[in-house]
Amino acid sequence: MIFKGIPVSPGIAIGKVFVMEKEAKNIHKRSVPQNEIKSEVARFRKAIVETKRDIIEIEKKVKREIGSKPSQIFEGYRMFLNDKVLISETEDIIRKQNVNAEFAFSMQLKKVISDLSALKNDYLKERARDIAELGHRIMAHLLSCDDEIKWDEIPSDSVVVAHNITPADTTNMKSNAVISFVTDVGGKTSHTAILARSLEIPAVTGLRNISSNVRTGQPIIVDGASGIVITDPDEETVINYKRERKKFLDEKNSLRRLIEMPTVTTDGRNISLMANIEIPEEIPTALAYGAEGIGLYRSEYIFINSDRLPTEDEQYEKYASVCRKMLPHSVIIRTFDIGADKMAKFIELPEEPNPIMGTRAVRLSLKLPEVFKTQIRALLRASEIGNLKVMIPMITNVLEIKKVKMLFEEAKRELKDEGKPFNENLPFGAMIEIPSAALTVDLIAREVDFLSIGTNDLIQYTLAVDRVNENVGYLYEPMNLSILRLIKWVVIVAHQLGKPVSMCGEMASDPSFTKILVGMDLDELSMSSIAIPKIKKIIRTMRYKEAKEFVRDFVSPLV
Numbered sequence: 001m002i003f004k005g006i007p008v009s010p011g012i013a014i015g016k017v018f019v020m021e022k023e024a025k026n027i028h029k030r031s032v033p034q035n036e037i038k039s040e041v042a043r044f045r046k047a048i049v050e051t052k053r054d055i056i057e058i059e060k061k062v063k064r065e066i067g068s069k070p071s072q073i074f075e076g077y078r079m080f081l082n083d084k085v086l087i088s089e090t091e092d093i094i095r096k097q098n099v100n101a102e103f104a105f106s107m108q109l110k111k112v113i114s115d116l117s118a119l120k121n122d123y124l125k126e127r128a129r130d131i132a133e134l135g136h137r138i139m140a141h142l143l144s145c146d147d148e149i150k151w152d153e154i155p156s157d158s159v160v161v162a163h164n165i166t167p168a169d170t171t172n173m174k175s176n177a178v179i180s181f182v183t184d185v186g187g188k189t190s191h192t193a194i195l196a197r198s199l200e201i202p203a204v205t206g207l208r209n210i211s212s213n214v215r216t217g218q219p220i221i222v223d224g225a226s227g228i229v230i231t232d233p234d235e236e237t238v239i240n241y242k243r244e245r246k247k248f249l250d251e252k253n254s255l256r257r258l259i260e261m262p263t264v265t266t267d268g269r270n271i272s273l274m275a276n277i278e279i280p281e282e283i284p285t286a287l288a289y290g291a292e293g294i295g296l297y298r299s300e301y302i303f304i305n306s307d308r309l310p311t312e313d314e315q316y317e318k319y320a321s322v323c324r325k326m327l328p329h330s331v332i333i334r335t336f337d338i339g340a341d342k343m344a345k346f347i348e349l350p351e352e353p354n355p356i357m358g359t360r361a362v363r364l365s366l367k368l369p370e371v372f373k374t375q376i377r378a379l380l381r382a383s384e385i386g387n388l389k390v391m392i393p394m395i396t397n398v399l400e401i402k403k404v405k406m407l408f409e410e411a412k413r414e415l416k417d418e419g420k421p422f423n424e425n426l427p428f429g430a431m432i433e434i435p436s437a438a439l440t441v442d443l444i445a446r447e448v449d450f451l452s453i454g455t456n457d458l459i460q461y462t463l464a465v466d467r468v469n470e471n472v473g474y475l476y477e478p479m480n481l482s483i484l485r486l487i488k489w490v491v492i493v494a495h496q497l498g499k500p501v502s503m504c505g506e507m508a509s510d511p512s513f514t515k516i517l518v519g520m521d522l523d524e525l526s527m528s529s530i531a532i533p534k535i536k537k538i539i540r541t542m543r544y545k546e547a548k549e550f551v552r553d554f555v556s557p558l559v
């Protein structure tokens with residue numbers, strides 16, 4: 001069977017399917033305080049709505065593919081999704097027993113399935129299987145933020161197939177036997193996809209229904225560059241893909257000869273190429289690919305991968321170790337960007353209808369000053385090594401910068417009193433990833449030492465396209481003129497104020513945009529390590545003057 005999805009991380013994997021199910025046996029009972037019951041019920045209803053949406057999509061696809069009236073099963077699914085016994089009773093359990101939605105639903109699901117299975121009527125018995133399948137989908141939506149997988153039990157050469165994979169799941173893959181993953185949902189700049197690229201795990205997302213069409217142990221091929229996934233390939237296909245895999249690896253190796261060479265255009269313009277990392281274990285790869293520093297260390301992964309708040313000392317050790325390993329190059333650590341698709345188990349986020357535009361990143365940090373202060377103190381202490389810079393994510397307005405700076409000043413005073421050393425002039429930067437920040441960059445630039453453009457979010461918020469939603473992925477365009485104008489505006493204004501600008505969004509790692517970014521005068525480009533040699537090759541063969549002319553004609557005569 002051949003599936004076509006969104007290619008998110010290049011490379012070819014030839015292995016065996018491992019269906020990652022977040023099964024009922026992993027569901028823990030959690031008591032929910034009375035004042036949170038309403039939002040727990042709302043969370044359950046959201047999972048139902050999302051499942052209904054899945055079902056409509058699958059039905060449409062089946063109709064498109066087989067061209068006839070879809071089977072009655074969809075009618076059945078719709079009926080169950082409105083079914084009082086399954087849905088209202090679950091809500092009653094949540095309310096009456098003050099328990100979490102997963103637990104309440106799994107109890108009710110078991111009951112309905114066992115009642116149906118006990119019936120003599122074969123048709124109804126068959127429906128028990130449909131309900132189990134549907135229940136699995138609902139549970140997958142409910143559990144999309146939990147990490148309950150036993151990673152060390154996964155057999156080697158496994159290709160994980162799942163409805164959804166969280167960023168936390170992805171960080172677990174590298175140290176285990178997983179050679180690739182594919183999912184039903186997800187877009188190209190989701191954090192899961194970014195991580196796959198960073199960790200060099202071939203991956204395809206947005207396959208819609210692959211998780212319910214494969215079984216564990218089945219042979220599978222994943223082509224992360226084209227988005228093609230093949231199950232039960234014949235011998236000839238396997239031979240062809242082995243050849244493709246060799247070609248991919250040879251190409252990667254041939255780019256390695258560029259690692260020692262400077263990143264300079266044919267007419268002498270230098271651009272620094274830095275690495276984005278999520279976990280300190282990526283440092284050797286960053287250095288191996290010739291990174292001239294770390295342009296973005298997503299520090300939230302320290303929180304995401306932990307069951308409790310990491311202490312100041314634990315955080316300090318991690319930050320200091322990254323800084324030491326990167327000396328003499330600089331390291332930009334971004335304060336935690338938790339929220340939306342990145343959750344930490346021990347931080348209770350408010351139940352929000354639209355988390356992408358809700359309590360996320362610096363907004364959350366400012367709501368949790370104690371947690372934030374712990375991180376700030378750890379960062380300040382690591383700044384003593386000398387190559388650290390910090391930056392703040394998701395800045396909406398200059399007031400947020402001022403509030404964060406006050407917390408830094410407070411922490412500096414404390415450390416001084418305690419006699420702990422730190423860099424008094426620690427460079428301080430802001431991420432420009434919300435249009436309001438780009439358009440008021442003059443105010444923000446005056447408060448900071450450097451700026452870094454996060455195009456993943458800038459594109460999302462400018463074009464109103466959810467970056468993890470594959471349904472609107474076709475509108476997610478880095479080359480949209482609005483995006484190019486915002487970037488150009490930020491660079492012009494920041495440079496007038498003497499502040500350097502880097503780009504750490506995924507746009508920086510795409511070779512098709514390199515010419516325009518160099519022509520727009522970005523000072524640094526930061527990307528997944530694997531992309532560095534490819535981008536360097538382009539820069540070393542291009543003329544800066546030509547790139548500038550291209551930008552002048554293309555972006556706008558005004559900027």
Ligand code: PEP
Binds near residue numbers: 194296433457504506
């Ligand atoms: C961005 O938004 O471009 C960015 C680099 O931050 P993140 O992808 O972590 O949201």
Ligand code: MG
Binds near residue numbers: 433454457
């Ligand atoms: Mg961002």
